[in-house]
Amino acid sequence: xxxxxxxxxxxxxxxxxxxxxxxxxxxxxxxxxxxxxxxxxxxxxxxxxxxxxxxxxxxxxxxxxxxxxxxxxxxxxxxxxxxxxxxxxxxxxxxxxxxxxxxxxxxxxxxxxxxxxxxxxxxxxxxxxxxxxxxxxxxxxxxxxxxxxxxxxxxxxxxxxxxxxxxxxxxxxxxxxxxxxxxxxxxxxxxxxxxxxxxxxxxxxxxxxxxxxxxxxxxxxxxxxxxxxxxxxxxxxx
Amino acid sequence: xxxxxxxxxxxxxxxxxxxxxxxxxxxxxxxxxxxxxxxxxxxxxxxxxxxxxxxxxxxxxxxxxxxxxxxxxxxxxxxxxxxxxxxxxxxxxxxxxxxxxxxxxxxxxxxxxxxxxxxxxxxxxxxxxxxxxxxxxxxxxxxxxxxxxxxxxxxxxxxxxxxxxxxxxxxxxxxxxxxxxxxxxxxxxxxxxxxxxxxxxxxxxxxxxxxxxxxxxxxxxxxxxxxxxxxxxxxxxx
DNA sequence: AGAGATGTTGCGGGTTCCCGCAATCTCTCT
DNA sequence: AGAGAGATTGCGGGAACCCGCAACATCTCT
Numbered sequence: 001x002x003x004x005x006x007x008x009x010x011x012x013x014x015x016x017x018x019x020x021x022x023x024x025x026x027x028x029x030x031x032x033x034x035x036x037x038x039x040x041x042x043x044x045x046x047x048x049x050x051x052x053x054x055x056x057x058x059x060x061x062x063x064x065x066x067x068x069x070x071x072x073x074x075x076x077x078x079x080x081x082x083x084x085x086x087x088x089x090x091x092x093x094x095x096x097x098x099x100x101x102x103x104x105x106x107x108x109x110x111x112x113x114x115x116x117x118x119x120x121x122x123x124x125x126x127x128x129x130x131x132x133x134x135x136x137x138x139x140x141x142x143x144x145x146x147x148x149x150x151x152x153x154x155x156x157x158x159x160x161x162x163x164x165x166x167x168x169x170x171x172x173x174x175x176x177x178x179x180x181x182x183x184x185x186x187x188x189x190x191x192x193x194x195x196x197x198x199x200x201x202x203x204x205x206x207x208x209x210x211x212x213x214x215x216x217x218x219x220x221x222x223x224x225x226x227x228x229x230x231x232x233x234x235x236x237x238x
Numbered sequence: 239x240x241x242x243x244x245x246x247x248x249x250x251x252x253x254x255x256x257x258x259x260x261x262x263x264x265x266x267x268x269x270x271x272x273x274x275x276x277x278x279x280x281x282x283x284x285x286x287x288x289x290x291x292x293x294x295x296x297x298x299x300x301x302x303x304x305x306x307x308x309x310x311x312x313x314x315x316x317x318x319x320x321x322x323x324x325x326x327x328x329x330x331x332x333x334x335x336x337x338x339x340x341x342x343x344x345x346x347x348x349x350x351x352x353x354x355x356x357x358x359x360x361x362x363x364x365x366x367x368x369x370x371x372x373x374x375x376x377x378x379x380x381x382x383x384x385x386x387x388x389x390x391x392x393x394x395x396x397x398x399x400x401x402x403x404x405x406x407x408x409x410x411x412x413x414x415x416x417x418x419x420x421x422x423x424x425x426x427x428x429x430x431x432x433x434x435x436x437x438x439x440x441x442x443x444x445x446x447x448x449x450x451x452x453x454x455x456x457x458x459x460x461x462x463x464x465x466x467x468x469x470x471x472x473x474x475x476x
Numbered sequence: 477a478g479a480g481a482t483g484t485t486g487c488g489g490g491t492t493c494c495c496g497c498a499a500t501c502t503c504t505c506t
Numbered sequence: 507a508g509a510g511a512g513a514t515t516g517c518g519g520g521a522a523c524c525c526g527c528a529a530c531a532t533c534t535c536t
Contacts, residue, residue: 009321009346011249047341065271083247108247162430162445164522167438177485180524187524192400200472201407203492204524207400208442213451216463220451220458234438402492415515418494427492441522442494 002046003123004031006039006065007054007081012108016052023116024124038061043069045077046189050123055082061137061221063092079104081115085131086216091153092225100137104129124133148189148217155182157226160209160218171233183208190215211227240284241361242269244277244303245292245319250346254290254319254353262362263355272299281307283332288361293320293327299459303329312336317360318343319353323369324462325453329391342367386455393420395464398447398456409471421446427452444476 003020007013013191017030031046035057041172043051051069055173060130066078078101080093085107097103104122106115121127135195148156151172187193187204190211212218241258245251255268269284271277271392273295281289289307293300300318307314316339320327323345335341342360343351348369359365386394389410396406425431425442426447450456 011253015249085482158443160448161442162440162442162448164439164441164521175485178483181484181522184525186485201402202400203397203402203443204400205441206397206447209444209447210398210400210461214462223448224452404492411514415511415517419514421493422495439521 001026001050001124002025002029002031002048003027003050003052004033004039004046004048004174004231005052006033006036006057006062007052008034008057009054010235012054018166019058019115020052020119023119026124036062036065036083039065040068044072049073049076050146051076053078053080054120054121055080056084056221061225063089063096064225066093069160070096070101073100077102077123078124079103079118079129081108083108084216084219086219088217088219088222092222093140101124107132109132141172141211148186152182152186152189155179156186156208156218157222159183159205160184160212160223161226161230163230171230239264239288240267240269240286240314241265241288242277242280242284242286243290243292244271244272244280244300246272246295247292250292252253254405257350257353258357262359264362274300274303275304277322278306279305282310287311287314289314289316290357290361291316291318293318294357294459296323299463301327301334301459302463304331305334308339312339314342314345315361315364317341317356317367319346320344321346322454322457323469324457326457330460330463340364340366343369345369386424390420390424390427394446394450394456394466395433397421397424397443398450398461399464399468401468404443407467428455431476 001024003014003024005016005219006019007016013032017032020027020030026150029046031042031048033042037060039051039053040060042048044133051066053062053066062080062082066080069076069078073097080089080103082089082105093103098190102122102125104118104127106118106129110118118129118213123131154172155168158171163171163182165176165179169173171177172179183204186208191203192204192207192211209218213220240310241261241262242260243251243254245254258265258268262367269280269286271280275298277291278298280286289304289423291300291304295433300320304316304318313336313473318327318331319342320343328343331341331343340360340392342365344356344358344367348356356367376380378381392410393406396409401409403414403417403421406412407414410417412420421442424446428446430442436451443475447456451458
């Protein structure tokens with residue numbers, strides 16, 4: 001059995017390699033990649049179907065790499081292994097998991113035992129295994145911690161890019177007023193108003209982005225990915 | 239000689255501990271803290287004047303911890319050790335380094351040799367040692383990569399918090415129109431306009447924050463720290 | 477079928493933002 | 507001292523934003 005480790009931090013990679021060798025004696029070869037792009041290549045060239053994937057990497061992050069790996073081989077088994085329990089990552093992963101593939105999500109703070117368990121459960125047994133702390137965010141597959149629904153979330157992404165109401169309306173196929181209603185509820189749910197001293201009026205749009213970031217509803221990588229998506233949409237629209 | 243390691247990642251901490259023992263035989267005791275708050279306490283209680291400090295930590299980050307350590311003991315020697323070469327961190331550090339104290343900045347990607355060198359140079363010899371990749375950002379102590387000057391940078395912080403022009407003017411002691419001029423040049427320098435397809439008008443404030451983040455001029459911790467600063471200012475102002 | 481909750485849309489107006497124009501102010505250099 | 511470059515400030519207006527109000531549209535229970 002061949003396993004690919006995609007991880008840019010050398011300490012974490014070697015710890016992982018250790019745990020892997022220990023937990024899965026059936027592993028014959030361990031490949032290593034340092035970012036998403038290398039990861040995709042290795043997976044393709046090596047015909048690998050078991051991957052342990054870090055999320056936060058330079059260049060091309062784990063979600064994007066996973067997406068293209070799954071596009072080529074939907075049956076690949078991928079264990080995500082990350083420092084953060086950001087909702088932003090969860091949303092990203094939830095969106096790309098193929099119908100019946102095996103995947104897992106383990107935090108780097110998890111114990112060695114739990115990591116080994118997850119390695120076996122996902123890579124060998126083909127099960128789904130998600131850290132409880134992360135899973136708690138998801139209520140039956142949607143509506144994570146912040147309580148944003150999908151349409152609110154996509155408006156948030158557009159807002160975060162700096163799009164104006166009119167453009168958001170066009171992109172998402174809503175009327176202008178509806179977009180504004182979404183913004184209203186975003187401001188509500190993100191705690192834009194209560195955030196600081198009352199008596200104090202803020203620029204709500206900027207504040208919304210700020211709040212989304214500090215609550216980990218968005219992170220910087222999400223912004224970068226959203227930007228790429230938007231450009232693709234722009235080009236397609238013509 | 240006593241040394242304090244402030245680092246929340248266990249792998250990194252033990253690697254560091256190893257390197258420390260290897261490079262500095264004169265070290266008799268190694269203390270360990272997992273975040274800024276613990277770090278400050280340990281430093282105070284243990285009477286420690288040699289610290290290796292991670293920057294990105296939950297709760298209270300390395301810059302804030304360093305500030306209060308230096309406030310109590312300006313002669314403390316602190317080696318910052320971080321994953322990122324973000325301008326945001328650089329600015330933070332530059333602002334709090336006492337007149338003649340020793341400090342250093344090493345990236346986690348640096349070789350073990352270079353780390354050991356820095357440990358010796360900063361903690362034992364009391365020199366200043368900054369990674370070249372980081373130092374390149376600084377031109378004689380100011381004006382990092384993005385080319386923002388200090389007044390532009392502080393307006394950027396306020397903008398990022400969601401403050402309105404009027405409030406920024408009050409906080410920074412500028413006229414309203416001057417604030418707006420600063421914003422103008424921020425938009426210019428951050429590439430707010432050219433960013434996407436032209437023909438496309440954006441919400442400049444949000445876009446400015448977005449650009450500041452993806453260019454690493456700001457990061458999320460900066461936002462959190464700026465928020466705390468602002469609240470302190472608010473309270474003081476009355 | 478009807479009542480009620482929830483979501484969508486248009487209108488209107490008060491605010492804030494963005495920025496051109498022009499009048500100082502401040503500094504530097506000769 | 508005086509010229510010139512650059513920053514600071516006020517004014518004014520067009521555009522975008524925020525949001526209350528009210529008319530419908532949809533969905534869900536009973």
